[in-house]
Amino acid sequence: MSAERAPSPTRWWTLGIVALGSFMLMLDLSVVSIALPQIHESLGSSFADLQWVFDAYALTLAIFLVAAGSLADRIGRKKLFQVGFAVFTVASLACGLADGANALSWFRAIQGVGAAVMFAVGPAMLSHEFHGKERATAFTAFGAAVGLAVATGPLIGGSLINSLSWRWIFYINVPVGVIALVIGALRVRESRNPKAHPTDWAGLATFSVALAALVYATIRGPVEGWKSATTLGLYAASAVFLALFVFIEKRLGERAMIDLAFFRSPTFIGISLVAMIGNAGALPSVFFETSYIENMLHVDAWGTGLRFLPLTGAMFVAGALGGGLIGKVPFRILLGGSTLVMAVGILFLNMTEADSKWTVLIPALVISGFGMGAFNPARAALAIGVTEPAKSGVASGINETFQQVGIAVGIAAVGAYFQHSVADDFTGSAVGQQMGDDAANEAAHGISAGGLDAVAQAAGPLRDKVLVAGQDAFMNAFHGAMTFSAILGFVAAVIGFTMLRTKDLHASALSTVPPDLDEDGQVRPDDATDVAVGAPA
Template sequence: MSASESATTPPGSGPPASPGLRRGWVLALAVVSGFMLMLDVTAVNVALPSLRDDLDGSFTDMQWVIDSYTLTLAVFLLTAGSLADRLGRKRVFLVGFLLFTLASLLCGLAWDMTSLNVARAFQGIGGAVLFAVGPILIGQEYHGLERGKALGIFAGGSGMGIALGPMIGGAITDSTSWRWIFLVNVPLGIAAVLLGNRYAREWRDTRARSIDWLGLVVFSAALAMLVFAILRGESDGWGSARIIGLFAGSVILLAVFARIEAVRKDRAMLDLSLFRVRSFNGLATVSLLLTAAAMGAIFLMLAYMQNELGHSAWDTGLRSMPLYVAMLITGGVAGVLTARTSPRHLMVCAGVGVSAGLLLMAPFLEGDSDWTALIIPMTVLGLGFGFYNPTRAAMAISVVEPRKTGMSNGMSETFQQVGMVLGIAVMGAVYEARVSEHFGQSAVAERLGESAHDLGELVAVGQAGTVFESLPGGTAAAASEAASAAVASGLGDVMAVGGIAAAVGTLAAIVLIRRRDMYESTPEDLALFEDQRATPAPDSSLAS
């Protein structure tokens, strides 16, 4: 690939700083932002019971604490990336960090569930900006082998946020208050904004004629309907009128969005020619399927250790360390290899590892298994998924010319985020159905009669303990044993489904991803990122 960058503004910077110091701070800011984002996904889950009691929330309120953040995070990734290319990546990143910080403050000061959930929605918008633009800032500062290493570090920071979230959330909730899960972001965010303003360099594309407001609104509405349908599909029923209507509306709006972008051409927020690049389609497919399989599996494994094995959030975090240590190891390896080998090879390694780790789960799990049965599958899964994250970021940056990397990374991360939501929702639904079915087929189910079905559903969500206590002694023991066996079998079944999805993603990587689609930066491209003063950013009020 090649492109002329003659119409692109060179970046500027704040007061002069040595290149090594500047790049180090930019990488640190991106890593901290990724860590904070993932921390706020997993740490809040642990605090939900305390939060519910403090703010007198309902079950629906609790769902929205998670969904409002997840929804806006997914919806605004492409928007954030496209706006960063147009308005300036440094500017958009700092505004996003400021929004995330202010929203965190409002979450910590929330006086009722409505105020909390509104603040969480704005926190998700800020998070989308950080997630979409952070890797692009790294791509500006690092090139070749150094870029791969830096992206590996960035991926490791996000992984540690997932790993440590339950532990940190549990420790904060137990020692102080759930509010500090959010308030701790405030001093970190303020420091990050000040440091980013000092060290990050500005860059924008002056070819972009205006902001595509119509496309922005239509795409955001379409994706919001899609993600909300996935989030509510299990509770409302996948065949319910509301869910079908949301899916149908999303498809219609996406078709409208494609037509708008085709008409607007160079003014569009999404360059549809991106989907004519074979490797980008491969990246999108792999991002969707591998993230769905891996994140759905991680969610269920953590729930299994807490609900079935009875470990605390802190102990669960410690016991999941083999997964995250493995991710850190192969993430570093992948970071080094992204500049030396084809991304196809790295994505195949990722897919094979994720698929093998999930398919290994069933042979190791039995009704009386303890957490050690998960060590080998977790480690293999972590080794595979560690290859994915830095490779995805490197591909998203390299598959287009530099002036479009914000758009490309935003679109790639949209597929990734939708994959995460889809994996957790679908694999969770399959898990509950299979556990309920296995329990219904057990010998004790005949003794329980018609109540066996309802009890099986309680077993699937980890809430059957109190019911078992009310059963006669012999029946209670048999029911508890059958429940453990059903949970192990159901978990093995759903991991096999995830393993198959990951295998399909691996095939997509083999068929679609190729090294010759990667854009090779020219000396002129690299000169764009020399330490120069920025030209004025465009007027954000430009009409569409």
Template sequence: MSTAFEGDPRDEKSGNATWTLTVVSIATFMLMLDLTVSNVALPTIRKEFDSSFSSLQWILDAYALGLAAFLLAAGSLADRVGRKKVFDGGLVIFVLASLACGLAPTDTVLIVGRLVQGIGGGVLFAVGPALIGHEFRGSDRGKAFGVFGAVAGLAIAFGPLIGGFLTDTFSWRWIFLINVPLTVVALAIGFARMRESRSATPPPLDIAGMITFSTGLFFLVLGFLRGQADGWSSGRVLTCFSLAVALGVVFVVIQITRRDRAMFQLSLFRNTSFNGLSAVTALCAASTMAALFLMISYLQNVLGFSAFATGLRCLPLTLLLCVAAAAAGSLVTRVRPSILMGVSQLFIAAGLLCVLLIRTDTAWPVLVPAMLLVGLGMGLFNPVRAALSIAVTTPDKAGMASGVNETFQQVGLAVGIAAIGALFQNRVAADFVDSPTGRMLGDRSSEAGDAIAAGGVNAVADSVPEFIADTVREAALTAFVDGLHDVMLLSAIFAAASAVIAFVAIRRKDLDAAALTHPMIIRDETDPVEQIPLVDVEQRR
């Protein structure tokens, strides 16, 4: 059998490749959009369903939880039964869950729909890159992954604006229903144009690992979410954390004793840079997404802007994120990765500290410095993370390393929103209850404090007699801003800590130079190009 090399023109697939890239890009746009698009709709959802702060957190967390829990399992399943089949299955799950979210009669149904939507999104995100890697060769492969990354960045950056437009123009339900026609188009194109691919030697599914990991993560997030309502020392919360730890230990034992089918290759954790990248990824997701959630809540619930107007005021962040991401792509091979990643975290930390400029009587432009710095940091961080997630290991483990890193991001996002959100709720409620106004309201003060944390500053003021409404509004606003200051300071500390980790733990000697130069090459075991022995790859370098 003849040997083909990367970039060999004897196997042209340009027609299929273009359509595959189109379908994967559509799917990626939808699933990344749904990470941020719901933020600006949360106040409207809260009003319609009279949702608690915990329910609002779950609307965000359930999606991230589904993504994190099934990323690696979906990739393993795709290698076994066929990537196109699994990808199409992910599209079907995603569109049905999106329809359920758009038609949800209660916030509980919406939360369940978001969890299932996240599972479908996890399948798409895990399998999409492998489909692209199978179809493209040489420099075209790098360009294809450039498009893939750009689409993901645009979806994250413009999510608040798109969500605001749909919410104000039509209904919050359309932020989910818009996925239905897009998914139908993607399914139709994929059925007609995409080709099947699978691994010649598929790894067995790690069913036990998947169940223990997903269940442990569920109890961990549940413990953080219930901490404020039930009390951090309550039996339910302690049980959740205990189960999370126990299942985590069982998961590690499974990975050690069943290496032939391990969901995580624990040998990756011997690489200092891999550990550093994982920690930075989790801390960055925890700090930035929780902070964005609360900043958007401040713009809408305190300053009173509509969903679309809030999206417009987030443009300094979104536009600079796009510009910085475009610049960072060309800097990955020119600047030491630890410097790029560390500096990105310092920008984010500085931006979060700028949120402390907010006072009870300030206007929205006070947030512009924070948005610019956070947008710059996030834009620099994302391309570098994508490159390093492949470069921290040898080519034969690049897909596994990338999947583990993406899992750390989603876990950081889910736990960050839950933990920082719980701290915010506790701080706001306690501040209001302990204020003279809170003591004046007596038994109603605790309920009012929780409502203020959920964004109901004006609703609480409107629910009391008119002669004390202004006093209650001022106390509620003070509690909200004080709580915002506390959690932004904590988030800034997380970002600064991740900067230190990046500077210290990410080392060039731990990185694969060729993978860093072409960071998004995915190994495909059915592709003769990718079956070149690793020793030959080293000689060709």
């Protein structure tokens, strides 16, 4: 067992800044969902535009995470974290000032770059500052901040939108960012890995093109056609650049942006897949729950936020409880179990109807909230535990990359399914056929974007028929999309239960936490090589 290290005098300031930064960047991922109807009305955006407001942020988050982790290990984690927070803050101001959907998406992309830096570097800063039992406490707080941001996004967004405007969901980041930058400059100490390799720009470029082509093809598929030359060409380009990326990374070895040696560990592969697939199911469910409440139940932004309180409470409680279980329960149980619970909760969304009372959502919100809340602290701790502490920044960045890829591709894929389902159902309905192909397709796009009432009003004498057919199409698509999301959650759970092995963790992760013991104080035979551990010491 390694000698006990002297505690860092600045560790709690570091935790506070990292937790605040993580809260803000995750808040800006979830808070936008509540503002989409207002953004749609204010900027005249289409359903694809609304997806890009989400995906532009998640996409750059995914692309720059690993590069940020690698760069931080080399030039200094505090320094890069401060730069990331500054970029995030300035881009937030630009998002609030945006005068069109395209401008908003571009500024969201820049905001995602700053968020990527914070999200990649933050866990590595905590790993450097906290040791022993305190590290589990730090990661519990980190996970709670992430979970709380996702859960409170609708409530905070609703409050700002109703009292001010949708632009204030971005403006609010500016004073918070300025205060955080000052505190970080004065109270957080620097750390780095002097042996870290230079940034892999070739890998970054090929990975960025591959991921951008994949997400863009998925979003544009329903519009261009899944078998169109544009869609197939984009998917082919994604595959080619991904293959080129793997070739480059193999040639570079340990100097690569993503050290492929990490993937020799089944547990590293497992936690990467669980993070990607689990988030591909979780975040779209929040996106479409918000759309259902606002468009089918006709609740305003503030009321929608209030109705997410069961999710907020469940995530907050589960985040605290889940963090406390790190070191006491095997990671395969924590992560497999949390994604399983999440998937079950999402399935309960199929109980909804167009005229349901909002309380029908409570079982889904509470159950899925517990799963989402318990997931984050365990994922963050395990992602760092699979490698030596000197490479913690890169390891954290890779895992966050898979998580954000899951969010970007999940929202694009589930959104494409939703849009395609609405179009099929509505154009195939009696009133859709009566309207003609072009008018019916245009109406279906409006329904997908949350404009059913406006579409019905514009239909004149067909108003009532369009309203009924539109509600049916929306609800069928909603139920299918939530089933899709739940299936992704179940897949993530199976991977978590079967691929996560404690014996793959770095030796330093085993130094402070004993294995699972039976009632006689002996190591359980089936857990002798798969024991419960905490975050690495």
